[in-house]
Amino acid sequence: MTLSRAQLHDLYYFMCLNRRVGEQLAALYRQGKVVGGVYLSVGQEAISVGSAYALGPHDFLGPMIRNDGAMLVRGFKPRDLFLQYMARRDGPTGGRDANTHFGDIRRGVIAPISMLGELIPVLAGVALAAKVRRERRVALTYIGDGGASTTPFHEGLNFAAILKLPLVVILENNGWAYSTPVSKQAAVKDLAERARAYGIPSEIVEGNDVLAVYQATRAALDRARRGEGPTLIEAKTMRMKGHGEHDDARYVPGELLEKWRKKDPILQFERYLATRRLMTEVEKAALESRIEEEIRRDVEFAEASPFPAPEEAVRPVWA
């Protein structure tokens, strides 16, 4: 499970890309160009990137709204996100929906579901289909600390546990569900403890350590592929911005943010690569300018894309 130098650079690239796409979306939001809200994953990039990078090419991914990093790893481009958030015609849903409400079954990506928890039974169903067809494919999905209090979270995991389905659930514990801290949401110390109630293994990882997330996900995926059933991984992190860009999060204590800022996943990984001489300054600069160019080109493309014509709105409506 050791990663090559090129793979380590990939992880760094996707985390930086994830961060830059987020910053750009925040800017577009402030310019009034976003239709609806923007929900960022600043500070949580290691979770999306490390976990999605562990997937095999035929595995399934069920991202939530803050897992845009996982979508980038899976092959979506920054332009898909810009177009989608600005509801433009050339976007993945043709401008009919906003933010990350899109998937692509050819890439094994199931579109996010806004109702918290509901992705878990859906991805358990996807895993069940893979099992029935005797395909060695695993389904990976995510849930927040808040979402972990919902009924479908329990139902979905219990169902997957009984049938030993190839499912991996990453519980992204970022300390907050909108303005509710975890302490007002759960009496257990670690949300991972809940796995015992379903009779499945769990693991707690430092969510800001991309390699730890990668290794834990990889082990859980391998377990699922061997037919040993689901795993719950709790990744500890911190929501570094408001729930969405409309929320200034003044209810979050400043010292808490300060503490977590020191554990920034990108800076942490940068230090790791630098001290082990795994990335030179020249390689880092080349990677950063590649990202800047990609962002510049994709924003330009998205801004030039028209809105859909009104009559197009009803075209793909099924019934």
Ligand SMILES: Cc1ncc(C[n+]2csc(CCOP(=O)(O)OP(=O)(O)O)c2C)c(N)n1
């Ligand atoms: C069943 C349900 N209840 C409430 C909401 C409204 N809502 C959307 S996001 C959110 C907070 C989610 O917190 P968490 O699960 O911790 O995820 P995070 O935003 O921290 O990533 C709430 C209450 C919803 N979408 N679905």
Ligand SMILES: [Mg+2]
């Ligand atoms: Mg949360």
